[in-house]
Amino acid sequence: MDDNETTTKFIVNGREYSLKIDNRYTLLDILRDHLRLTGAKKGCDLGECGACTVLLDGKVVNSCQILAARIKDKDIRTVEGLSQSETLHPLQLAFIENDGGQCGYCTPGFIMAAYPLFESEEELSTEEIKLSLAGNLCRCNAYGSIIDSVAYALEIKTNE
Template sequence: MIPEPKVVNTIINGDSKQILVSERDSLLEALRDRIGMTGAKEGCNNGNCGACAVIMDGRLVNSCCVMAAEVEGAEIMTVEGLASRDELHPLQTEFLDNAALQCGICTPGFLMSSYALLQENPDPTEEEARFWLAGNLCRCTGYDKIIDSVLTVAKG
């Protein structure tokens, strides 16, 4: 029995969106498979890796663990909304200049988590940054240059 599709009204990166979803879709599936926004990545589909991190009504969430139907009326910010029209966000610039990415699949999640960290705690210690970002897995970098980049941006 295929469930009836459902319309979800949401705001994504400032734009109003109506998304036709299956009741079984996660927010990640709605973004990726229903409206083609593939910036958020699926690494585990159970909240362990952070590759799908987005910000929902100001709160950092793993979009694979949010049902699409839950975002009715919510504001979502994804990695596609991090840069302004004219320039990259300082986190994006620093990640690029400090080689904080290799394969890049974890990068959208790290950027969103780092953005949320700096919103919450604009001047974290190295230990605070490491604990905050412990929900994001990276298998390429050993985290060194990611942590360094976040701390550099925090210091301005």
């Protein structure tokens, strides 16, 4: 085994993995190239755009900035794992119903960044939603429909 490779155990979307991976790889590389989960996108590769956003032990992270060595025994959730059934998660449905993106490249990252808001019991203002999503960029400038989509999902949750 190469000095840069280790066998690492971790969980992605509820499924346990044990892979021999190069420690120089990022979580984004592992998700896309090894597990073929393509929801997290490669954008800037600098942690600036949020296209690669996932949850790592419940915290929002840019997967392009997390080295393989840091995922040992971690629980990772991607946009592919949001729904626990055949039905899409309410955030995903809200983005569809509100045209929450134009080209869609940034959409998975925004949905994952919004997930903790959805899980929160707090009522959030539009400004608080904007602040929570500030680490994500949309090249198409569809911020209005993105914010509306998140607000709609939160409203649906509150009315249930």
